[in-house]
Amino acid sequence: MDLEKIFKPDTMAVIGVSLTNENHPANVIYNKNRFRYDARAFAVNPRGGRIRGDVLYKRLEEIPEKIDLAVIAVKAELVLSVVEECINAGVKGAVIVSGGFAETGLSDLQDRLVALARKAQFPFIGPNCLGVYAAPRMDTFFIPSERMVRPEKGRVTMISQSGGVVVDQMVKAAAEGVGLSTAISIGNKALIKEADLLRYFADDPGTDVITFYIEGFGKNEGREFALAASECTKPIIVLKAGKTAAGNKAVSSHTASMAGDYQVFASVMAQKGVVEATDEFELMAFAESLSCYPRSIKGKVGIITGSGGHGALCTDACISHGLVVPVLGEETRLVLKEALSPALRNIASYVNPVDLTGSSTDDDFLAAARVLSRDPGIDCIIMLLLPYIPGITVDLGAKLGMMGQQEGKPIIAYVPHVEKYMIIVEGFNFYNIPVAHSVEDAVHMAEAMRRNKSC
Amino acid sequence: MLTKEMNDLLQSAQTYGWVMEPYAKKFFTVAGMDVPRFTWARSLDEAVSFAHEVGYPVVMKIVSPQVVHKSDVGGVAVGIIDNAGLVSAFNRMSTINGFAGVIVEETVQGIELIIGATIDEQFGPVILLGIGGTATEIYHDVGLAMAPLCESDVDKMIRSIKAVSLLEGFRGSERVNIDTLKKLVIRFSELVMDLGDNLESIDLNPVMCSSERCVIADARIMLRR
Numbered sequence: 001m002d003l004e005k006i007f008k009p010d011t012m013a014v015i016g017v018s019l020t021n022e023n024h025p026a027n028v029i030y031n032k033n034r035f036r037y038d039a040r041a042f043a044v045n046p047r048g049g050r051i052r053g054d055v056l057y058k059r060l061e062e063i064p065e066k067i068d069l070a071v072i073a074v075k076a077e078l079v080l081s082v083v084e085e086c087i088n089a090g091v092k093g094a095v096i097v098s099g100g101f102a103e104t105g106l107s108d109l110q111d112r113l114v115a116l117a118r119k120a121q122f123p124f125i126g127p128n129c130l131g132v133y134a135a136p137r138m139d140t141f142f143i144p145s146e147r148m149v150r151p152e153k154g155r156v157t158m159i160s161q162s163g164g165v166v167v168d169q170m171v172k173a174a175a176e177g178v179g180l181s182t183a184i185s186i187g188n189k190a191l192i193k194e195a196d197l198l199r200y201f202a203d204d205p206g207t208d209v210i211t212f213y214i215e216g217f218g219k220n221e222g223r224e225f226a227l228a229a230s231e232c233t234k235p236i237i238v239l240k241a242g243k244t245a246a247g248n249k250a251v252s253s254h255t256a257s258m259a260g261d262y263q264v265f266a267s268v269m270a271q272k273g274v275v276e277a278t279d280e281f282e283l284m285a286f287a288e289s290l291s292c293y294p295r296s297i298k299g300k301v302g303i304i305t306g307s308g309g310h311g312a313l314c315t316d317a318c319i320s321h322g323l324v325v326p327v328l329g330e331e332t333r334l335v336l337k338e339a340l341s342p343a344l345r346n347i348a349s350y351v352n353p354v355d356l357t358g359s360s361t362d363d364d365f366l367a368a369a370r371v372l373s374r375d376p377g378i379d380c381i382i383m384l385l386l387p388y389i390p391g392i393t394v395d396l397g398a399k400l401g402m403m404g405q406q407e408g409k410p411i412i413a414y415v416p417h418v419e420k421y422m423i424i425v426e427g428f429n430f431y432n433i434p435v436a437h438s439v440e441d442a443v444h445m446a447e448a449m450r451r452n453k454s455c
Numbered sequence: 456m457l458t459k460e461m462n463d464l465l466q467s468a469q470t471y472g473w474v475m476e477p478y479a480k481k482f483f484t485v486a487g488m489d490v491p492r493f494t495w496a497r498s499l500d501e502a503v504s505f506a507h508e509v510g511y512p513v514v515m516k517i518v519s520p521q522v523v524h525k526s527d528v529g530g531v532a533v534g535i536i537d538n539a540g541l542v543s544a545f546n547r548m549s550t551i552n553g554f555a556g557v558i559v560e561e562t563v564q565g566i567e568l569i570i571g572a573t574i575d576e577q578f579g580p581v582i583l584l585g586i587g588g589t590a591t592e593i594y595h596d597v598g599l600a601m602a603p604l605c606e607s608d609v610d611k612m613i614r615s616i617k618a619v620s621l622l623e624g625f626r627g628s629e630r631v632n633i634d635t636l637k638k639l640v641i642r643f644s645e646l647v648m649d650l651g652d653n654l655e656s657i658d659l660n661p662v663m664c665s666s667e668r669c670v671i672a673d674a675r676i677m678l679r680r
Binding site for chain 2: 216217218219220221222223226253254255256257258259261263264265267268270271272
């Protein structure tokens, strides 16, 4: 099935728009698309009429343009007939917002819907979902426009079984400066499942990183997902809920008793190079890191710091996350010492972490980063940038960012995320350098690259 | 693909509910995997003559369709060094429920590993590799992966075992032949794929691994009914 027009429609019909209830999901969706987004939106309701001067079409056929996407927000019992109408009108796909299917025990209704769509090769997302957010083209989330927190346009696609979780992830992405390509809430995933979306976005030129929030897989659905993941060259990140559900399996087999549902999930994800996040914050850190550096590293971290304490905390965190902090070679240490300002040479520490002390300046950070970038024993640099050091300026983020791009070795920065330091964060972000909001977060970003599959 | 002989061996599960050790071992032998030299002795005479043939020490294990976990009922005797030991073990086991003879087999040395398979609802056939023996669930030191496996999958599984240094020759002890182990696990994963939907689970436990061999010392196949 071709999913292209579900995510990239030029025209969309919102079916179920009400003339009496402005809070109806269909109205919320129609309004925001009509006034904010690029796709041309048309409202449909069998009763017809006009809504703020626009025609409320009685039937899809009356719409003067060919419709790519139908957004269906009618009562569950009417969904089948609406889908049939969509198929007959040559619509390319649908987002079915309506609830009242398998999640309320009406599996039979959902099965009939799937059978109808499959026979006609008509793809749909849902039911019981928020659908697709793909600004600036379109947005089917039934959340009033002014309540949305919109991350900048970017290259991360987020797919979620829960609508609430994906909306919250958008808030976090906006706060962390993670750019969003597409956000999808798949609801009951009756027809289009995680594996189908993984295959589609693996080939989507607008997406570099794909994240999933997964609650559960149906029979053999995990296998489909794993097989799709092993063919995907882009970084994939998953966050799993329901890890602790007690599955009482037959105890007659040692293997079955040790291969619990979650152990199998986690092992297969690791086997296929999918990076599993332990919580929502880690997911965002991984997404930020892998969207800047979609690559795989061994995990040999060079730490540059202006504070010995931060260096020590960072080293501990690296070790506990399976990274190494190798002692720098004799030659690197000598070159490094030469490169620093004379006042620093005898007080800085060169072992790793490289501690530039509170007497350091912009030039010392730049020099240290350049030397470590050229050391083959280091494959990732964590830069602990404490902006309260008197000798460093607000330009340092941009300067290090530019240098990082030139040298090509991954740099991850930690800068406290408070208003007065945001100019440094933005300097890094402009050059596509991920900036963590804590030392631990910076280490997570390095860990993401270590666990990402080697291509 | 499974041969006719292999399918016939699996048929025994229809009678007993699971494939008992002698049939399972024969099955893996036919599949080209290494098992100890053994016999299924119904009488003491058969047991004694086989022990003489392979030489002491030998291992004796109960064969009974009613016994899934043999050591739980005293159905395993290792390190039998002479006829007297063999006779007393045989007499003891002959009183176990469902007694249908014993397995007598050569003693093989090595580190005890477990290689297993199960059919996961979400991921289908899954392979397990780890530290085996009767306490395997207590150590719970295993790697898991979705079948079929390639060599790098098995590499990752071996490295995910916390006690991996035991396999690499800890404090001067003998190293496990990792290549042999990998070949065994990959061959096992192929078999599991061939068994497909029929399978419920397989335990190869222990698999005795040394610098020379990886030998399936015990095997149990549970099929879906």
